Amino acid sequence: MKTGNRILSGYGTTVFEVFSRLAAEHGSINLGQGFPDDRGPPEVLDEAIRALRDDSNQYPSMMGTPALRQALAAHAQRFYGLDVDWQREVMVTSGATEALAACLLGLIEPGDEVVLFEPLYDSYLPIILLAGGIPRLVTLRPPAWSFSRDDLAAAFSPKTKLVLINDPLNPAAKVFSADELALIAEFVLACDAYAICDEVYEHIVFDGRRHIPLMTLPGMRERCLKIGSAGKTFSLTGWKVGYITAAPALLQPVAKAHQFLTFTTPPNLQSAVAFGLGLETGYFTGLAAAMQAKRDRLGAGLERAGLTVLPSAGSYFIIADYGATGFEGDDVAFCRAITIEAGVTAIPVSAFYAGSGSSRCVRFCFCKRDDMLDEASSRLARHFSRR
Numbered sequence: 001m002k003t004g005n006r007i008l009s010g011y012g013t014t015v016f017e018v019f020s021r022l023a024a025e026h027g028s029i030n031l032g033q034g035f036p037d038d039r040g041p042p043e044v045l046d047e048a049i050r051a052l053r054d055d056s057n058q059y060p061s062m063m064g065t066p067a068l069r070q071a072l073a074a075h076a077q078r079f080y081g082l083d084v085d086w087q088r089e090v091m092v093t094s095g096a097t098e099a100l101a102a103c104l105l106g107l108i109e110p111g112d113e114v115v116l117f118e119p120l121y122d123s124y125l126p127i128i129l130l131a132g133g134i135p136r137l138v139t140l141r142p143p144a145w146s147f148s149r150d151d152l153a154a155a156f157s158p159k160t161k162l163v164l165i166n167d168p169l170n171p172a173a174k175v176f177s178a179d180e181l182a183l184i185a186e187f188v189l190a191c192d193a194y195a196i197c198d199e200v201y202e203h204i205v206f207d208g209r210r211h212i213p214l215m216t217l218p219g220m221r222e223r224c225l226k227i228g229s230a231g232k233t234f235s236l237t238g239w240k241v242g243y244i245t246a247a248p249a250l251l252q253p254v255a256k257a258h259q260f261l262t263f264t265t266p267p268n269l270q271s272a273v274a275f276g277l278g279l280e281t282g283y284f285t286g287l288a289a290a291m292q293a294k295r296d297r298l299g300a301g302l303e304r305a306g307l308t309v310l311p312s313a314g315s316y317f318i319i320a321d322y323g324a325t326g327f328e329g330d331d332v333a334f335c336r337a338i339t340i341e342a343g344v345t346a347i348p349v350s351a352f353y354a355g356s357g358s359s360r361c362v363r364f365c366f367c368k369r370d371d372m373l374d375e376a377s378s379r380l381a382r383h384f385s386r387r
Contacts, residue, residue, distance in 0.1 A: 005130075007126060007129045007130055008126060008130070011126060014122060015122075015347060015348065015351040016032060016033050016122075016347065019032045019335060019336075019339065019345050019346075019347060020032060020033060020345075022336065022339050022340070022345065023339055023345040026339055026340050026343065027343060028339045028340075028342075028343045028344060028345045029343060029344050029345065029372055029375060029376045029379065030345045031298075031344060031345060031346055031364045031365045031366070031368065031373075031376055032335075032345045032346055032347045032363075032365065033365065034170070034237075034315075034316045034317065034365045034367065035237040035238075035365075035367070036235040036237070036316075036367040036368070037367070037368050037369055037372070038235055038369075039235075040234050040235045040236040041234055041235075041276060041279070041283065043275070043276075043279075044234055044236070044272050044273070044275060044276040044279075045272070047271060047272040047275040047276075048268050048269055048271065048272035049268075050271075051267065051268035051271035051272060052268040055267060055268065055271060056267060057267065057268065058267075059263075059264055060264055060265070060267040060270065061264070062255070062258065062259055062263055062264055063090070063091050063092065063255065064090065064091055064092025064243070064264075064265070064270060065092070065267055065270040065271065065274070066086070067270070067271060067274040068092055068243075068270040068271070068273055068274040068277075069086040069087070069090040069091075069092065070086045070274070071273070071274040071275075071277040071278060072084070072086065072090045072092075072228075072243050072245065072277065073085070073086035073089070073090055073245075074277070074278070075277045076226075076245060079202075079284075080213050080215075080216055081216070082213075082215065082216065082221075082245075084245055085248075088248045088251070089245055089246060089247060089248060089251060090243065090244070090245055090251075091243065091244045091251060091254065091255055091258060092241065092242070092243050092264075092265050092270060093241075093242040093243060093244060093258060093262065093265065094240050094241070094242065094261075094262040094264075094265045095229070095231065095240035095241065095242045096198065096200045096227050096228070096229040096231070096232075096242035097123050097242070098240075098242060098258070098261055098262050099227045099242040099243065099244050100123060100124070100127060100196070100198060100227065101123075101127050101257070101261060102244070102254045102255075102257040102258040102261055103196045103225050103227070103244065103254050103257075104127045104128055104131050104133070104164075104196070105127065105130070105131050105257040105261075106253040106254035106255070106256060106257035106258075107161065107162060107194060107196075107250075107253060107254065108128065108131035108132060108133040108161060108162070109131075109132065109161075110131075110132030110133075111132065111134065111159070112132070112133050112134065112159065112160075112161035112162075113133070113134045113135075113136050113157060113159040113160045113161060114128050114133045114134065114135055114136065114160075114161060114162055114163070114164060115136045115137075115138060115152075115155045115156055115160055115162070115163040115164070115187075115193075116128075116135055116136070116137055116138070116163070116164050117137075117138045117139075117140055117147070117164075117165065117166070117169070118137050118138070118139050118140065118352065118353045118354055118355070119140065119169075119171050119172055119349055119352030119353050120166065120352055120353075120354070121166055121170055121198070121352070122351070122352065124164060125354055128164075133161070134159075135354065136155040136156070136157070136160070137155065137354055137355065138151050138152065138154075138155050139151075139353070139355065140169075140172060140174070142172070142310055142319065142321065142349075142361055143310045143311065143321075145169070145172045145174040146180070147180070149183060152183060152184070152187050153187075156187045156190070156191050156193070157191070158191065160187075160191040160193045161193060161194065162193050162194040162195060162196055163184060163187070163188060163193060163194075163195050163196070164195075164196045164198065165184065165195060165196070165197055165198065165214060166198040166199075167181075167197065167198070167199055167211070167214070168201040168202075168204065168205060168211070168313065168314030168315040169314075169315070170201070170315050170316075170317060171315075171317050171319065171347070171349060171352050171363040172317075172319060172349075173310075173311070173312035173313055173314060173315045173317045173318060173319060174313060174314075175205050175209050175211065175313040175314045176212070178212055181212055181214050181217060182217060184214065185214060185217045185218070185219060185220050188219075188220070188223055189219050189223075193223070194223050194224070194225070194250065195214050195220065195223055195224045195225070196224075196225050196227065197213060197214050197215065197224055197225065197226045197227060198227050199211070199213060199226055199227060199228055200227065200228060200229035200231075200232045200242075201232055201314050201315040201316070202228060202233075203232075203233050203284045203287055203288060204232065204287065204288055204291050204314055204315055204316065205288060205313065205314040206288065206291070206292040206295065206312065206313055206314055207292070207313065209313055209314065211314070213226055214226075215245070221247065222247045222249070222250070223247075223250075224246065224250075225244055225245070225246040225250055225251070225254065226244065226245040226246065227242060227243070227244055228242065228243050228245075229241070229242050229243075230242070230243075230269075230273040230276070232316075233276070233277075233284075233287070234273070234276050235287075235367070239269050239272075239273075240265070241265055241269050241270065241273050291316065291366070291367060294366040294367060294368070294370070294373060295312050295318055295366050297366070297370060297373050297374070298318060298364060298366040298373045298376070298377065299312070299318055299366075300377075301373065301374065301376070301377020301378075301380070301381070302318070302320050302364065302377060302380065304377065304381055305325075305377060305380035305381040305383075305384050306324055306325045306380075306381075306384045307320040307321065307322050307324065307325060307380070308320060308321040308322075308323065308324055310361070316365050316366065316367040317363050317364065317365055317366070318363070318364050318366055319349060319361050319362070319363055319364075320346075320361065320362055320364060321360050321361050322334050322360055322361075322362060323360045325384050326384075330348070330350070330359045330360075331348035331349055331350050331359055331360060331361060331362050332348045332350065332351075334346075334348070334360075334362060335347065335348050335362055338380065338383065341383060342379050342380050342382075342383035342384075343379045344376045344379050344380050346362040346363060346364045347362065347363045348361075348362055348363075349361040349362060349363055364376075
């Protein structure tokens with residue numbers, strides 16, 4: 001029989017599914033997958049219920065409901081000082097992953113080069129390859145997860161169509177500095193390229209840091225596509241409501257890709273997200289503070305268990321180096337061992353590299369209940385005390 005798509009057929013079951021199945025099989029506490037276990041803001045849930053009952057449930061505009069697009073433009077002004085035309089520069093998608101797909105499929109032509117930073121989110125490469133793009137990787141290594149001018153010079157070229165940046169970065173929990181962003185912008189301008197900015201964790205940054213959209217830098221307003229996620233901002237990952245902000249000339253080809261992907265997104269969820277984006281600033285600062293407290297709680301527990309915790313500047317994640325525990329296998333073997341023997345599941349960081357990644361680092365997700373984080377820490381401490 002003829003085979004399926006050769007690019008997608010080359011990918012096995014995702015590492016997240018593999019370890020989630022293993023966690024379920026062994027009754028392990030799953031700190032692998034990145035979704036919160038709370039219910040989200042009650043007032044946002046109530047608005048979704050009201051809209052489902054009282055408003056239209058038919059197709060909304062392909063671009064998104066006017067209410068949500070207006071709320072997104074107001075959000076851009078409120079938090080970043082960006083003047084956004086909601087009618088021409090904002091589009092709603094069915095999740096940030098669909099936003100990424102629409103951006104990449106709408107902008108890449110076969111042979112275009114795309115600069116990425118690894119470790120990277122696992123959907124980036126398959127979409128780029130499906131679009132016919134050629135990945136050019138900038139490899140970030142722990143613990144600094146940084147890069148140099150020479151690193152960018154080796155990746156960018158006259159063939160560069162765009163750079164894809166995830167800030168804050170999953171899985172490394174890195175927040176790009178103003179100097180790093182300025183250097184990226186310099187190369188984007190020099191190569192007459194674009195930037196797709198995956199900023200789904202924009203409101204989850206720690207220790208007084210400030211998220212800086214690349215779009216706000218000089219020369220970047222017309223070259224950036226900014227992607228956000230209601231799932232991350234409101235702890236409602238199952239809703240799959242994402243959005244793109246971009247100049248009209250950039251958004252137009254992306255909208256044409258979007259119309260052949262999901263076309264539109266449930267209108268009651270859009271109403272609820274529009275409501276949520278208008279919440280008082282205390283909601284957004286409170287989200288970051290709550291996640292920072294969970295980061296600190298799990299980090300302290302991992303340190304007590306004998307792991308070396310790397311800095312986490314943003315996102316849901318914390319990276320730990322297990323070298324001090326005495327475990328001699330690679331990160332995949334380590335994650336398998338602690339799932340089966342200790343009853344705690346993490347994700348190997350090497351899974352986020354296209355090439356050769358770190359072999360002693362694993363990613364834990366801390367957006368879980370405090371009692372779950374405490375029990376996971378206790379299980380790991382007991383396990384490694386026996387070694």
